[in-house]
Amino acid sequence: MEVQDLPRNEAPSKTTIARATGIALAIALLILFTAVLPAEYGIDPLKTGAALHLTDLARANETKPASASRTSAAPVLAPAGVYTAQSKIYKVDTEDLTLFPGDGVEVKYHMQKGAGMVYAWKANGKLRFEFHGEPDQKPNQDYYESYELDDKVGQDHSFGSFIAPTTGIHGWFWENKTNQQVQMHLATAGFYDGAKMYAGDAPEDLPVEDVK
Numbered sequence: 409m410e411v412q413d414l415p416r417n418e419a420p421s422k423t424t425i426a427r428a429t430g431i432a433l434a435i436a437l438l439i440l441f442t443a444v445l446p447a448e449y450g451i452d453p454l455k456t457g458a459a460l461h462l463t464d465l466a467r468a469n470e471t472k473p474a475s476a477s478r479t480s481a482a483p484v485l486a487p488a489g490v491y492t493a494q495s496k497i498y499k500v501d502t503e504d505l506t507l508f509p510g511d512g513v514e515v516k517y518h519m520q521k522g523a524g525m526v527y528a529w530k531a532n533g534k535l536r537f538e539f540h541g542e543p544d545q546k547p548n549q550d551y552y553e554s555y556e557l558d559d560k561v562g563q564d565h566s567f568g569s570f571i572a573p574t575t576g577i578h579g580w581f582w583e584n585k586t587n588q589q590v591q592m593h594l595a596t597a598g599f600y601d602g603a604k605m606y607a608g609d610a611p612e613d614l615p616v617e618d619v620k
Contacts, residue, residue: 492522492523492524494523494599496599496601497618497619498597498598498599498618498619499597499598499599499600499601499616499617499618499619500595500596500597500616500617500618500619501517501594501595501596501597501603501614501615501616501617502593502594502595502596503515503593503594503605503614504591504592504593504594505582505591505592505593505594506589506590506591506592507535507582507583507584507589507590507591507592508584508589509584509585509586509587509588509589510584510585511583511584512581512582512583512584512607513581513582513605513606513607514579514580514581514582514605514606514607515579515580515594515603515604515605515606515614516541516542516577516578516579516580516603516604516606517577517578517579517596517598517600517602517603517616518576518577518578518600518601518602518603518604519572519575519576519577519578519598519599519600519601520572520575520599520601521572521573521574521575522571522572523571523572523598523599523600524569524570524571524572524598524599525569525570525572525578525596525597525598525599525600526568526569526570526596526597526598527566527567527568527569527570527594527595527596527597527598528565528566528567528594528595528596529565529566529567529580529592529593529594529595530564530565530592530593531564531565531590531591531592531593532564532590532591532592533564533584533586533588533590533591534561534562534563534564534586534590535562535563535564535582535583535584535590535592536558536559536560536561536562536582536583536584536585537556537557537558537559537562537563537566537580537581537582537583538554538556538557538558538559538580538581539554539555539556539557539566539570539578539579539580540552540553540554540555540557540578540579540580540581541553541555541572541573541574541576541577541578541579542576542577542578543574543575543576544574544575544576545574545575545576546576553573553574555570555578559583562585570598577604579603580594597619600616602614602616603616
């Protein structure tokens, strides 16, 4: 019977362990300075982050918007004049008018300075018109303020919004210069307290209603 000696596994020496530890540490430091610091913090002492575009990741993290759950941010104040409170509910008005050739008519609303109104009028033919206003306190009897004017060709519609520059009556004068009758529809909504129609010698009060 033959007896053989088995090979003996010897433990690595302290020198080998120290060498392996040093190599691992060097690799970790290399990764730290070439990748982790440039990508996470923008620190790039070896300039490898810029070459590999890793510093772009750090800048993206810095400019990332705040989380929607963060509620400590202060609101941005809007410019003065954006919001104007009113003491009464706004009113609405609609008018259907027929203008024969040569006819003219005015519809005006009494508004306080700074009050707002939206409007739309349209017709089945062109009407010459002027959108204008007369302050309650005006320097002379003939004084008025013109906002929009087309007294040459005319239009068949106009839509918009309006803020009263003065306290007074504001509205439109329409005139039919064609040889056919023209029908038109006017719709307004705003903070006015009354309306009048001028189609003859004396103005006619128009009923305006609170919005439902």
